[in-house]
Amino acid sequence: MIRKLIRMFDKFFFHPIPITGVARMRILIGIMVLIQALTLLPGLEHFFGPDAFVSTYSLYGPDAPHLRLIDWLGGSNRAVRAIFGIHLIAAFCFTIGCFTRTSGIITYLTLISIHHQNLTILNSGDTALRFALFFLIWSPAGGAWSVDSRKKPTTSDHAPWALRMIQIQTAAIYLFTAISKLNGQSWRDGTAAYYATRLWDFERFGFDPVFNSLTAMKWITWASVGLELALGTLIWIPSLRIPLILSGIAFHLGIEFSMNIPWFEWIMIILLVGMWPANRTFFPLLSRRMKSVQS
């Protein structure tokens, strides 16, 4: 029994799979890191500078244990701009796969420095980017569709443990959120979606027949929790994986349409794309066309 479990563990984390899955994640996560950084630019000094709306001392007290490159460089606006400049350049290099490992590590260190500098503006999307980036820098993410792979071709397969960790984290997000929601009265009685759609600051586009029907709101509430539970558990069943990924993507697009939760839905869609089975092509039509061109 234990031997069988060890064999399953070994196969799941170390049996080689095509490198394109992790390369795809590198590009998509890299783009999201860049977008997140660019949307911070207009408020850079308010968020991180010496005149920010919260100081790191007030946040952490005298013994802040975190990596904070901005403070280490003096905490001036110039230091903020310098770290941001390095972050943007490194994230761009990581995205195109140029010195991928090094640029990934620099992107990660600057990202967590920026996040540690002001926790009060962070959201779940930032958390997701941190863990995705953390595991990508351990993987051969620059092995395909990258500047690095053009210079020095690498093998097409790799041990997928880093990608698997991103997948486990993704499933954990859904599972933990769903279980936490099941402890809430409004998720059980079906009114949660009603309350969430009545929060003015999150409003985007409405769809009256659904949003103004309490019955529809109840079904949306229960379907959301049910889907999140499935995405956290049933997604590991191979035959259910693709239908669940597609349902998850539709679910996040629906939230993106109706609610203003910047970038989180897109980051979750990217993480779901990372769950796509390695033996199934992600763009079947494109891949078929490429094969016919090659032949």
Next chain:
Amino acid sequence: MRTPDIRKTVVIALILIHLSALLLEVAPFKPKAYPGHGFFAFYLQSTALWQDWSMFSPDPLRLNLHVEAKVRYRNGRETTYALPRLHQLPLWERVVTERYRKWAVDWLRMDENRHIWADGAQFILREIPRIQNNPVESIRLFRLWHEIEDPRTRFREWGYRVPDPELTGYEFHTLQIPDAGGGR
């Protein structure tokens, strides 16, 4: 032969540590016997992988709220400085301004975050225009809210609004500017 084995051992250790940290520190069903804040918490903190997945859970907020400041000048004039209210902004600006909402609504207004109130008031003091010979005397921070009623007793249409005077308000912090009187 040795190197790949060592590398794999390190990777397996990282996998096991991370999975244990998820189960013991992050999961909502963590074992009651686990004391917490031990090695796995240290691992999550030091790698910046701390996480909390509680969006809209256990229940979505039932309050529409915002924070604003009443700025009082030495001559008695009072103005209002409102921190961004996203629903009043164009769609694109909401994306960029969401970080301000996060700070004001999720952090600044909370009683348990009183350690950042003074910074918030000082920030507003820096942001408001200076008036010659009429310095700012005080900045009072207010949270204002409207509680969303249970839809089974009162159903609100999507996109409903409540006029500002009908919001409930509470002053939670006052910053007195010491040299406003003397201008020293």
